[in-house]
Amino acid sequence: MAASNQQTPRVGLKAIWTEVSTLPHVARKIYTRQLVERAFINIVRAPMTSLLTLFTTSFALFVFAIFVVAVQQFRAGLVSSQRDVPVTVYLKEAVSEDQARALAVQYQRDAGVASARVVDKKMALEEFRSALAEQRSLLDGLDERNPLPISIEVKFASDVVHEEAARKFANVHGDEAAVEFISYSHSMAEQLSAFLSALRLGGALAIVVILVMTAFIMMNTIKLALYAHREEIEIMRLVGATDAYIRTPYLIEGVLQGLAGAVVSMLVLGMAGAGVNHMLAASDVIHNLVPNLTFLTIPLVLLVLSVGAAVGFVGSYLAVRKFSVD
Numbered sequence: 001m002a003a004s005n006q007q008t009p010r011v012g013l014k015a016i017w018t019e020v021s022t023l024p025h026v027a028r029k030i031y032t033r034q035l036v037e038r039a040f041i042n043i044v045r046a047p048m049t050s051l052l053t054l055f056t057t058s059f060a061l062f063v064f065a066i067f068v069v070a071v072q073q074f075r076a077g078l079v080s081s082q083r084d085v086p087v088t089v090y091l092k093e094a095v096s097e098d099q100a101r102a103l104a105v106q107y108q109r110d111a112g113v114a115s116a117r118v119v120d121k122k123m124a125l126e127e128f129r130s131a132l133a134e135q136r137s138l139l140d141g142l143d144e145r146n147p148l149p150i151s152i153e154v155k156f157a158s159d160v161v162h163e164e165a166a167r168k169f170a171n172v173h174g175d176e177a178a179v180e181f182i183s184y185s186h187s188m189a190e191q192l193s194a195f196l197s198a199l200r201l202g203g204a205l206a207i208v209v210i211l212v213m214t215a216f217i218m219m220n221t222i223k224l225a226l227y228a229h230r231e232e233i234e235i236m237r238l239v240g241a242t243d244a245y246i247r248t249p250y251l252i253e254g255v256l257q258g259l260a261g262a263v264v265s266m267l268v269l270g271m272a273g274a275g276v277n278h279m280l281a282a283s284d285v286i287h288n289l290v291p292n293l294t295f296l297t298i299p300l301v302l303l304v305l306s307v308g309a310a311v312g313f314v315g316s317y318l319a320v321r322k323f324s325v326d
Contacts, residue, residue: 038249057261060214067203086153087184112160117153124148218315247320258312262305
């Protein structure tokens with residue numbers, strides 16, 4: 001009877017939590033490795049879905065990289081085509097050659113100016129005759145009474161944007177007393193600059209749409225994985241797993257898929273660039289008109305990798321956040 005009357009000791013929740021708090025904690029390195037392993041396991045569990053996501057991400061980032069390369073090549077071609085086109089400063093009739101040389105020395109001190117060459121009346125007439133070619137005889141008799149003014153040809157350094165430098169130079173020196181007027185291809189420069197701006201704007205909008213669609217596909221992919229593992233996730237919650245521990249592997253999965261898509265897109269871009277350059281080199285005429293194009297650069301690779309990781313993270317974050325709310 002004494003034994004039956006003996007009460008079983010009760011253990012309260014406070015005692016349980018106190019005992020749990022004394023258990024050894026998992027090392028941060030092991031904890032991180034577990035999260036990454038779970039992310040890889042999630043990818044392997046759904047190979048078809050992962051391949052579809054990889055293909056979509058690779059295509060989107062490939063289009064993004066092509067757009068960036070196109071803008072860079074167009075801008076480089078624009079700068080290269082205008083690099084050898086000088087800005088011509090036509091001087092007034094009363095300006096002497098010595099004054100013109102002094103002005104040329106002054107222009108060479110301007111930022112971005114590579115050279116300033118004085119073209120006297122005789123040189124201007126000879127260059128005009130060379131430009132007329134077979135019709136140069138029309139200028140016979142003008143040697144004694146040359147109507148052409150003295151001018152200064154200004155060329156800019158290769159590392160400056162020609163149209164911006166030419167516009168700034170004309171604004172600074174156009175109102176000087178010795179200057180009649182300044183000539184440069186501002187209309188062509190403005191048209192090309194406007195086209196470049198339109199290309200940037202239109203391409204940027206298209207790229208944003210593609211990347212948003214890619215993030216949406218990534219979000220639905222992660223949501224499918226979450227719903228497939230919902231029973232496992234519920235068990236993890238019941239045994240005390242935190243939301244961060246449950247969410248993080250899916251966030252890592254999204255980033256890994258984004259990085260994988262970026263790597264594949266860069267490989268495809270590199271092979272496409274090699275093929276294009278091989279085609280250009282096959283024809284001497286085309287190769288002289290269009291030199292080798294640069295497709296892969298370190299800044300471009302880093303940019304595409306960053307965009308891929310960002311798209312993957314955003315898509316997976318939207319998925320796990322919505323899943324947690326549900």
